[in-house]
Amino acid sequence: MLFPTLDFGLFFLPVLLLVWTVGLASNEWRKIILLLASWVFYGFWDWRFVALLIASAAINWGCAQAIQRRLDDGRSAQPWLGIGVAANLAILGFFKYFGFFLEQLAPILARAGWGRDLPVLEIILPVGISFFTFQGMSYLIDIARRQTAPASFLDITLLVSFFPHLVAGPIVRASHLVPQFKAVPRLTRGMVATALILICWGLFKKTVVASELATGLVDKTFFDPSALTGLDLALGAYGYAVQIYCDFSAYSDMAVGLAALLGYRFPRNFDQPYRATSLQDFWRRWHISLSSWLRDYLYISLGGNRGGVWFICRNLMITMLLGGFWHGAKWTFLIWGALHGGVLAIERLWREWRPEGFPALPKPIAILIIFHIVVAGWIFFRADTLEGALAYFTQLWAFRPGLTLASPVLCGLIALGLAIHFTPPTLLPALGRRVAALPAPVLGLAVGLAILLTDAMRFEGVAAFIYYQF
C-alpha cells in the first residue's frame, strides 16, 4: 500500500477517525489501534512478515530488559547488547545479504571443487527491513549508553511497526518517539497546517516530478546509454538527482505529515541537500536520520575523531562503505559509498593540510562541484550493474551531439527540482503560519484542490518509492 494511492487514503481516514475518537479516551487503546493499523498496512505487502516485525520487537524488548537489569546491578551491558545487535544484524543479513554472499562465494568454492553443495534460496526481502533493524539496534545501544530507558512491550512494538515510518524511514529513534507515545498527543493549528502542506507537496513531488522524470527520461537513459546523446545522458543524470530527491524527500514529507496528523512529531530528514558546499555538509542535509545514525552508532563506535587524521579518514571510509552496503548487496552501492567516503576523507585531509591563507572556493563554485560529485555517485547508485555505470560514464564522456529525450517539460521539472533547494529555509514555517490562520473550510477546500491538481498531472499508476527496496 503506497502513500499516494486511494487504497492508502481509504485506510488512513478510518484510522485517523478512530485514533482521535477512541484514542482520546485511552492512550493505551490509541496505541493498540495504531499498532493494529500498522500491521494491516504492512500485511498488504506480505502477511508473513508481520510475524517478523513482532519477533524483531520482542527480541529488542527482551534484550533491552536484560541490558537494563545488568546496568542496575552495576555490571557490563556488553553481553546482552552484543546478543541484541547480533540478532538484528542476523535478521538483516539473512534477508538482505545472504544471496549476495552466496553469489560471491560460489565461484571461489567452485574453484575448490565444493560449488555443487551450495543451497539455492530465493529470499524475499521484507519491505523496510533496513529501517526497523537499524531502529532496533539504536534502541539497544541508547539503553546501554544510558541515553534512554527501556520501553514497554506495547511501546517498542509500536515504535518498530508504526506505519508512517515503517517502510522507508525516517529512522525515528526510541529516545525521540517513545516519550511521545507515553503522553496523549495534542494537535496545534500550526502542526495541522504544516502537516497538510507536507502531504500535498510530497504527493506532487512523488507523483508528478519524480514519476515524470523516471518514466520520461531517467529509466530510458539508464536502460541503454549507448543509443543516446551526451546531452541526453547529462540530463538523465541530473534528472536522476532530482528524481531520487523528489521521490525520497516526498516519502519523508508525507511520513512527517501523516504522523503529525496522528499527533506525533517526526524529525526532519532532508534540508535542501543540493545546496551543500562540502560533502560533509551534504550528509548533514541528505537522509539526516541515516547519516546521524551512522555517525552516532558506527563512526563514533569506530573511534570517530579521537585519533590522527589518517585514523579519522579510515573511520570515514568504513562508515561510508557500510552506509553504501546498507542500501543493498550490490557492488554499485559499495562504489557509491567508497566515492563518498573517499571525498569525505579528501575534504578532511584538505582541512588539515590546507596552506595558511589559501583562499576558500566561492560558495556557488563549491555548491556546483559538490553537486557534480553527488551526481557522479548517483550514476553508480542508479545503474543496475557496475558495467552499466561504466558504460554510462563512457558514453557521457564521448558526448555525442543532439537531444532526443528531454522535452521542455522534463527540463522544467529538473530546473524546478533544483530551484527548490535555493528557496529560503524559512519558507515552510512561514507558509505553515499563514495556512494555520486560514478558516478550516478554506483550508480543506485548498487541500482538496491541491490534490485534484496533482491528480490531474500525475502519471497513471504509482511506482513504488525508490527507498522501498532498501
Added chain:
Amino acid sequence: MADQFDSPVDVEADEQGLSGLAQMAVAVGIAVFTLAMLNAHALGAWADGLEPGARTARISAVAHGLADQAATRGLDGPRAALKQQWDRVKAARWPDQASGNQDQR
C-alpha cells in the same frame, strides 16, 4: 542547519479560533468531500481494481454511481480540463526534437 531531532511540523502559529483537532477534522472532511465531488471517477477506477465478488460488486456499483452522477453534473470538468492542459504542455518539444518520446500514457 537543521538539528537532527527538530521536526518540520514545529511551527508556532496563532492558535486563536478552532482547536488544532477541530481544524483538522473540518479541513480533512471538506478536502475529502471536495475530492469525492470533483474526482469521483478515481473511486470508480479504484473499485474496478478490487477482486471480483458479491461485496465488491456492491462497492463498485456505489462508486460508479457516484462517478456517473458527478459526470452528469459536469463536476469532472475541472479535472479533465487541467489534465488536457497538462498533456498539451507535456507534448511540447524543442525545435528539431522528435515528438512522442515520452508518450507513456
